[in-house]
Amino acid sequence: MTGALVGVRRDFDIVGLVVLAMMTGLGGGVLRDVLLGVNPPVNIGSWERLLTATLAAALIFWQHDRVLRRERVVMLLDAVGLATFCVTGTIAALSHDITPATAVLLGVLTAVGGGIVRDVLSGRTPVVFSGELYAIPAIVGATLTTVAEAFGAAGIVYVGPALVCLGLRLVSMRRGWSAPGARRR
Amino acid sequence: MTGALVGVRRDFDIVGLVVLAMMTGLGGGVLRDVLLGVNPPVNIGSWERLLTATLAAALIFWQHDRVLRRERVVMLLDAVGLATFCVTGTIAALSHDITPATAVLLGVLTAVGGGIVRDVLSGRTPVVFSGELYAIPAIVGATLTTVAEAFGAAGIVYVGPALVCLGLRLVSMRRGWSAPGARRR
């Protein structure tokens, strides 16, 4: 959805919007599955997910004025996606035979990978690199998920890490927190 | 081939030309095979294909003046490639155990993926996103191929979807058709 919005700002055509929407929403999970050797990646293996991304792009295509006026709702949805993807991505990774550090990495990749692909394709420096607290909530969420799994957590417990990640992201947006940069002196 | 030409315009060196030519010609199929779990991807597994891409780059390296003067021939070859790749890509995808929607997606990816990689590597906004009717003929071709396969088509029949794709692309170039964009009002 942020994918399609970025596309509108760049005057992409309808194909560009659909591709950007797919990449942004599904790209992180596809990268994770490629690294884990899940073929074909679940995100492109089911037409339901492809359809959802297409519908999001269609919504933006016809109603981008209205959507842009509700930018806070879009940012909220994006944060919910971040929180959900970092937890589900980590869980999916943990079901394979990998180390905890790799699971955290892949969980974070699921959450932020789509946005990176979106920014590279539309010629922007990836937002995730430049100041905003975007990856850090995902890192915290993925780490908590991995720890919880080590203690044998199941089902509903994983809502916890997701809420922590969501909370961190929302608070940081409201307060304008940013990650430390290495300013040249 | 369009890859190497873009490279000449950017003053890339000979290595850059070869890499861009390989990426453009073979990249789409490599992406498809990675997503399908074909290792190594057929496009890089055979030296014949690597050699072909290298020869194309060499031709451009030494003769780019002459080639550029025949731009319409290059665009025609590019359209033939688009048509061929969207059909062969879809057929290759259908031989795996995947849904029709995924097969269409991978067929289109085979056809346009190389061009996207080329544009990202050379710092351009992917042409496929911005107005020209490029992806849409591939989508039509891949869809027709999938439908034909469901009806048990074989061999020569698949020339049909390729010709439809080629025709659509050529007509759209001549008439200057473009895909609808979501212009900001």
Added chain:
Amino acid sequence: MTGALVGVRRDFDIVGLVVLAMMTGLGGGVLRDVLLGVNPPVNIGSWERLLTATLAAALIFWQHDRVLRRERVVMLLDAVGLATFCVTGTIAALSHDITPATAVLLGVLTAVGGGIVRDVLSGRTPVVFSGELYAIPAIVGATLTTVAEAFGAAGIVYVGPALVCLGLRLVSMRRGWSAPGARRR
């Protein structure tokens, strides 16, 4: 390490530095493993390697002034990395059932792939494409490795191709050699 340095120049935050450092140092090997179907790629499967990249980024984050003043040391380390990766990458590829041409390609990819990903993510035209003799030493090294392997070489012998690659790179930097470009006339 060059990854994190590029990040500093672009005013990326600490997350960006770590990601760029990982991509640059480990990205080439990850691409190779994805193409070979090694899941998960060895470079992200071991926390030691992830930690090393993170430490390199941390060093740059706190000491980039001092590191930048020693730019020649960084370039030397980068050349050593190039030489090491092109040989180890080729050897890793040769242990799979692939043709020699593919092994050379994957060895070169291991050596230069990380730098390409770094440049794409930070919005630069990949250096490897534009003039400097960077890929050519890697191609020579990977080819020599493949030839040595065909003659049944083992262990210490492979230091040879690495030294040739390193020497070529260092001499070309000192002399300012560059690969031929296809200048427009």
